[in-house]
Amino acid sequence: MSSEIITPAEAGGAAVLDSKTPGKWAQLWIDIKKNKVSYYFLAPFLLLFAIFTIVPIIMSVVLSFSYYNIIETPKFIGFSNYKLLFVDDDIFLKAVGITLKFAVITGPVGYILAFLLAWLISQIPQKYRFFYTLCFYLPSITSAVAMSVVWLYFFAGDRKGLLNHWLIQLGILNEPYLFLQNVDSIVPVIIIVSLWMSMGVGFLAFLAGLQNVPGDLYEAGSIDGVKYRWQQLWFITIPSVKPQLLFGAVMQVVSSLTVFDVSMRLVGFPSPLYAGHTIMAHLFDYAFTRFEMGYASAIAVLLFFLMFGMNRLIFRVLGRD
Incomplete structure (x- = not known):
């Protein structure tokens, strides 16, 4: 067995080279x-x-380390804003819980739903794809005012409300249910509407990526024994659209953590007993209603680090390749 011997001179030369390697x-x-x-x-x-x-x-x-009300010069107050957030501001802690609950449900569900719908649309003939793409993408670009008109009529708390009318006709309810005023139903309603509007830019990215997967890969897969559509999806399609999956995941995280318009249009601002109060709503309240920009900046910094941490986790899972 031969062994390689490194002389001190060679070792010194390697050290000199390492020391000259630019940072x-x-x-x-x-x-x-x-x-x-x-x-x-x-x-x-x-x-x-x-x-x-x-x-x-x-x-x-x-x-975020100052007291600033727009009119006066900012005054440094240290960590007082952060202490107030986590110790004395019960509404903020409630908003964090509502936002995380909302993100945990709408994030994965909206992400998977957008990918599956894009995959199904990519399977139909080319001449029909534009119609189905427009139908699913249109809610995401609809203005908040138009969206609120449709869903306020659907969830209206009287007998003229569409959902209440159906439930009463079916005998499930005896009297109208206040979907937009009851604290137990506010978050589920916001989740349903947000999922309906979740086919946005990520959905289009999925669709574009799926249409650009080379057909040669599917031919090679059929030779190697891939017979069923779900096998093609798992072994060929998903690995081929990793960049689009990463982009869609990042966009889904951002939209889930910054939900505000849907809640404000449906249940008002502030919502009944703050049942639909999110971090973004709390930020809007202190920034543009109370004009306490220092405190609002502290909320924005925490929201930024929350989004940054979740995106780093996504990059570890989907961005390793």
């Missing part, structure tokens, strides 16, 4: 100089991204 930032600068034309094209986007995303995030973090 991460130095390597980035070298890459920028090497591909400067590409970075010139990226410069307008990076500038706008920094101005409208990075700078507001930094300002929110700074303002």
